[in-house]
Amino acid sequence: MIVQRLRDIQNRFGFLPDRELKELSREIDVPMYRLEEVSSFFPAFKLERTNPPDIEMRVCRDMTCHLRGSAALLNERTGLPVLATELSERTGKKICVEGVSCLGRCDRAPAVWVEKRPMPEGVHAWVYANRPGQDLEEVLRALADDRDPPAPDPDAEYPPHTNSNRGYSTPPSDGDNAHPPLPAAGWSLDVYGRQRWPRDYRAIKRFTDYLSKLIRPLVPPPRDMGGKDLENYVQRFHPLLWELKTSNLLGMGGAGAPAYQKWLDVWRESGTEKYVVCNGDESEPGTFKDREILLRMPHLVVEGVILAGLMTGGSAGYIFIRHEYHEQIHAVREEIERAREMGACGENIFGSGRNFSVEVFESPGGYICGEQSALIEAMEDRRGQPRNRPPELTTNGLRDRPTVVNNVETLAWAPGIVLFGGDKYEMGGWRLAADPKIKFGGRRLFSVSGDVARPGVYEVAVGLTLGELFTGDKYCGGITGPLRAVAASGPSGGLLPAKIPIDPKFDEKKRADAVAKIRERSAQDADYMAWFLRTHIPMGATELDLLKVPLDLNFFRHMNGALRFPVEPMLGAAIAVYAGTVDLLDQAVNYTEFYRNESCGKCIPCRLGSQKLVQIGQELLTRRDSGKPVAGEEAERIKSDVKEITKTLQLTSICGLGYVAPIPLATALSYFMEDTQKKPRG
Template structure:
């Protein structure tokens, strides 16, 4: 694989020397232009012709790090670039200080990445979290003088806040922290909770089933549909049915039905055979490329519970008849990559993966693929493009990945957490998972199924990773001592419920007060046509939380349920579609929402892959609009009347255009931060009162 060879060269030299690229072209028989195509695209690769600096310090400039002062660290007048410049003159070393996209340590912002080219043997880039400018200046000075830098802030050495007190890690207990709480621990962590050895017993359960079956587990005949198909699956593949019972939705953002993906791949022929085969060339890919600012839950799973992830990949492979699995991990997660590689070796030693798994004569290999970088590689088809040695740009679909995925073969792509739930569901049944959801106090029908993890960051007492029942009100997650323990730095001003993708919601979401009983009933009836349980929950929510004639909705009352968020739009007809992802970012006090919305927009502009013209140009246009708004406001010029309306219209036009023309989700969501800021926080457009200084708390 070219990408992995480029990674080796980059690790050896710290950049990609031209002569090594030519050598790689000769050795691999791949034309040089193809190697250039890949090496010039991914952020992890540095070309010789760019004159790479010997010492590089990168400050995360996104969401929480921006909130915690990253812009000051990067300021050319008094930030780290000034010190770097002085050191260049004093020592003759080449030093570069620059911004970088989210490093996945948002609970410890600001995060900083430091590299030396080449890195000393057995060292990886150093990551520093929550460090002030004098400390970081010291890091630069030491490196410039040829001394080793201070020990980095490793992920393994940090105990994140979490509700899994009896599980893999304990909460930090400092002088200001509450004492450890009694908590049930994560349901996902089956081995920790049951005190079982990590022996791949879910895989063993499935392989025992295969051995007892007495015939190959053939996928259903193509002509079977509806009830007949259900009966076939029920009879021959009961553990797949458990996934359906669990109603496990993808945890990566899109929320696709995991059961359906696995079924589609199980049923798909790999193209090299017309007949049904128990095993054929199909792939399982675990997407561990979480790069959206505010998202870091997979970081913890990959580091502390790699056995669950590896076991989930093996189960997916065996249950769909696939031949190989890959765990795609962002390159900034070096410790996680090591942990997963070690776990794969351990699983091979136990006979749980590799050849002849638990004496079934079934083979399934698993390996790690280290991402060459870029947020867009988290998009599942872009991820596959990167694995196939092309630029990581999303594909036009159809064909779908379940028929034409990796190497054009049927492929399951699932998020890390989605796969990590599979062992619990296979061992305890989908029913148990489904019953784990949040239950509204009344009536009995108003309940939701399942559990999931959220990464919470920003202005809360205990930013961290929490497993919660699906549907838990946002208020409980943010304020309950079992979870984040309260909003700090003032009252809630804005919350991002899906990282930057969902924009910023105000504490009170304006709704139409003329939303009478008849309209409510119609909206609920529409949901009931598709999903009666979801409709029952919405009905309960309206009765219990939204009095008739109310003109606002308390955002803290929103249930953390992806399906509820999807239904919200049709019920409340909000101007911007709300979204729920794995990242919750909280902003309190007198925080400048417009400034943060522009920061979110810059993230999407920086990470757009450039394939679609409207996204490439539109995302830059959005940044221009936002920056212009900020500059004029800060210069004391009000955006009033027609001009404010014109800019809001421009954003709305771009929103519609990008929704219609973008190939992937990044284009759909790029205008949302600015659209929500202009819609819900018009006061942030007004000039600041004289003498008040920054709006930022």
């Protein structure tokens, strides 16, 4: 209650007036110190005592926006802050230009968020994307002079690049509720649009029809049941949950945990008070796929949440969406209401006697809320700081009850899997025509930004190569210059070079041992790795062409185990491409600053270590640009320091932020040491 009420006040006034906080305290009978405790933690909340500006322009400073010149826009001597000072002096208004963490519009960088206090009724904020500096100057001048600003760039009016490259199509009407424009066919995810069906929640209907035919209620398996007995039980009594198992659907939020296992674990817990939480916080720089799903296919997300709730015995679902996605929040709320009117949500769903409500939870802000336990803390009106685990969220989640937490995309795949079967989804992966044993399973979406012809959101067969994604005609359409590096997991995986160095001593025995170790976990993965090594890393090779690497989370993990890279490579939903003469040390420092800025501060090693990493990176830049780069023993000492900080953070941090914070600088020192010596020139 606290966080959402604070969010409402912030949206109405643009800050948190003292009088409103006092009134809220009286109304909900919560002491002021609790409101202060929560509101002071989240960066999106502006307290009155901080003297919030009358006009505020926030320029995204991260990753692709940094690549596209946001640092110049934020320059205190030559950029937009100079104009803000001039306008403040002329008008007497407090006008502020400052940097902000990723706004989720990386495909049209740089992105800018603008507010005026108070905002016009019905307007949440003005968002401008890929605008030249003079356009942004006019925005400031217009607002300073009490004129209407230039028209913003709403997400709904921006046609993202998708697989088909044919823009938008209009699927059939749902009676009085016509479809919003959707990306054209080419996404298997869009099961209703692809089949030309009305959005009638038929996957939920299939499950409720199954329930109505049961002779006895759907009862979870005994707690001591496991192995084949458990699999047989689920297959016999909960066949639609078993489809999730056969699909091998993984979580799309980063960790890649099997969706089936989460749903099964929550179903097995006793009690009827269980929850489903959709994590739509999407604050990792470079990631914007969920933005498109929530806006253009909200029915898939709502249906996925309801399916998860019904199939696990849950009572309520929440779709947690970052506050910067105001169009998406509106779209999802409208869709929930439409589902309720259809009987697919709320009480007595499709006459089944089962109840399951869904609502939107608007994020209070902050990258750390993307971590699932921190997200739950925020939903429980506490500071968004990660929990120590165990216990896991599947047993002690929201309100200390069993909770499924899944990513937006993960839940959006569920309706299609229920309707067409898990094997249909699994068969969507890449296959080697010459050998059917060599294959991958499933499909997923990637957000691609940076130096490609068509930045956008692309659905691909898992196992498609990075090269095909970047250069394929139905995907990104080409790299805009000679490839230098790829960030394959947003900033969290650092920067991988176009040609990754390989130890030439990686001989036949080491190859065989590596494949045998993989085979202990997965014969299918081992078959592919054996083929990959034969095909792309011949004996004596000293480098690996990054463009040959498949888009598969498990392959990235196996690749690190087999080839022993100096820094662990990662694959996430955010991919940024760097071509030509981009300054990769500067990019790595920018990544590191992001993690320093977004550390919640709970873990002392993370709080201090992330700052120390930024200091090291900035010193490297300063020394280089002054003509006195580090070298010799000093360079080795710095590498050693980064290695020690990495080890400390990865051993002591509660959440993944501390684990990945050192990786950008570590990859720069491992693969791009030349950028510490001399700035690349175009």
